[in-house]
Amino acid sequence: VRKELLYEGKAKKIYSTELQSEVVVEYKDSLTAFNALKKGSFAGKGALNLRMTALLFEHLSKNGVPTHLIKQLGPTELLVKKVEIIPLEVVVRNVLAGSTAKKFGIEEGQVLAKPLVEFYFKNDALADPFLSDDQALMLGIVKETEIPQLKTMALKVNDVLAKVMNQAGMTLVDFKIEIGREGNRLLLADEISPDCCRLWDKKTGEKMDKDRFRRDLGNVAETYQEVCKRLSEVLK
Numbered sequence: 001v002r003k004e005l006l007y008e009g010k011a012k013k014i015y016s017t018e019l020q021s022e023v024v025v026e027y028k029d030s031l032t033a034f035n036a037l038k039k040g041s042f043a044g045k046g047a048l049n050l051r052m053t054a055l056l057f058e059h060l061s062k063n064g065v066p067t068h069l070i071k072q073l074g075p076t077e078l079l080v081k082k083v084e085i086i087p088l089e090v091v092v093r094n095v096l097a098g099s100t101a102k103k104f105g106i107e108e109g110q111v112l113a114k115p116l117v118e119f120y121f122k123n124d125a126l127a128d129p130f131l132s133d134d135q136a137l138m139l140g141i142v143k144e145t146e147i148p149q150l151k152t153m154a155l156k157v158n159d160v161l162a163k164v165m166n167q168a169g170m171t172l173v174d175f176k177i178e179i180g181r182e183g184n185r186l187l188l189a190d191e192i193s194p195d196c197c198r199l200w201d202k203k204t205g206e207k208m209d210k211d212r213f214r215r216d217l218g219n220v221a222e223t224y225q226e227v228c229k230r231l232s233e234v235l236k
């Protein structure tokens with residue numbers, strides 16, 4: 001089905017297909033952090049992230065969140081609907097950690113009374129800055145009517161995902177999603193994996209996500225394998 005390479009990102013490649021409306025996403029083994037200042041990889045990483053994304057997207061779609069996923073083609077390839085990606089990283093936080101904890105000088109781990117939704121402008125040259133709703137409108141990235149739709153979708157993903165992670169023995173601390181337009185419908189796109197979530201083991205508090213790589217905590221590959229194993233058990 002793969003035709004020509006349309007785009008190569010830090011962790012994925014996108015290929016055209018015979019159909020204008022569909023593309024193939026290939027998951028790579030690379031791992032980057034801090035806007036690719038830090039680079040790494042491990043064998044099997046692409047396949048693990050694909051497996052987790054496919055399981056979670058299928059579950060989300062059964063639970064009322066439409067996604068771009070059509071089907072899995074191979075261990076590192078997904079067939080997806082071609083969408084127009086909105087250049088926003090939509091972040092939801094249940095527990096304060098990472099950049100927002102740092103920004104306000106609050107220690108990581110504070111459980112939030114209500115999930116926090118944040119938008120970042122997806123722009124590597126600018127290092128993905130935080131932006132307000134009005135700034136997103138000013139830049140012409142989103143239509144006024146899409147802002148509440150994006151937030152509703154992000155919170156719905158949070159509800160479904162937090163339950164799954166809880167069943168798998170992990171706290172969903174925060175995550176980032178990307179959303180695309182298919183006509184005037186919004187679809188969940190990109191991926192959901194330990195690359196774009198913070199997951200803390202419920203028993204030990206151990207970090208089970210890309211922070212192991214960002215913060216040099218070791219056992220990166222083993223941790224991704226463990227998260228995949230737990231999700232496979234919960235979502236089989």
Ligand code: TMP
Pocket residue numbers: 089091097098099100128174175176195196197198
């Ligand atoms: P942050 O605390 O660094 O803002 O990250 C919040 C969440 O979003 C965390 O789960 C990691 C994820 N994220 C990405 O997936 N890609 C990114 O480029 C950034 C900055 C965060």
Ligand code: ASP
Pocket residue numbers: 010031032033034035036037195210214
């Ligand atoms: N995803 C970003 C990068 O690849 C930032 C991060 O996750 O820390 O550089």
